[in-house]
Amino acid sequence: MIMIATVLQVDSGSLLVRDMETGEEVLVIFRNANRFNVGDRIRIFYNGQMTLSIPPQIAAISIQRIQEEPQPEAAEMRAAVLRRSRRSLLVRDMQNNAQIRVNYPYAYHFCIGQQIVIRYETIRLGDPAEVEAIDIMPVC
Numbered sequence: 001m002i003m004i005a006t007v008l009q010v011d012s013g014s015l016l017v018r019d020m021e022t023g024e025e026v027l028v029i030f031r032n033a034n035r036f037n038v039g040d041r042i043r044i045f046y047n048g049q050m051t052l053s054i055p056p057q058i059a060a061i062s063i064q065r066i067q068e069e070p071q072p073e074a075a076e077m078r079a080a081v082l083r084r085s086r087r088s089l090l091v092r093d094m095q096n097n098a099q100i101r102v103n104y105p106y107a108y109h110f111c112i113g114q115q116i117v118i119r120y121e122t123i124r125l126g127d128p129a130e131v132e133a134i135d136i137m138p139v140c
Contacts, residue, residue: 001048002106003058004066004138007040015063016055017042020138021109026050030060041066043106066135074134077118081110089136090128091116104133115139 005017008025015028015036028044036042043064051057079091082099089102089110102118110116116138120131 001046002109003044003046004109005042005044007036007038007042010034010036010038015042017044020140023140025055027053027055027057028060028063029057030063032063036063036065074119074121075123077120077131078139079116079118081112081114081116084108084110084112091118099128101128101130102133102136103130104136106136110136110138 004020007015009016015033045061046058078094081089083090086108089107116136118136119134124130
């Protein structure tokens, strides 16, 4: 499973994070936790098991820092998820009401009806138009 989160606290073997999908605080056990800083956005890969403790705990398999600064050529689109598959989303662009297919390796992480911001470089015309997402962030 994958969790997208913001780092709230760093200890030598763990991170306290806020899950961007649920808003819940989660303690993430990870040997190299001190590589991260408070405020980092991260992608956590874990086996799907979470304790019922407060805060809940997970053991990370790996963690990737998500690049915060958009590349100059990247564009952004605010959209609502209409359909999803494992590696793509069909969304409605909230600016022009157009339907767009968004290819993204972690598309299954998002829910139908969820509002998101998509960063992408180019759009391919078609029916529907299609983009390769650089990153997708949920709108809170």
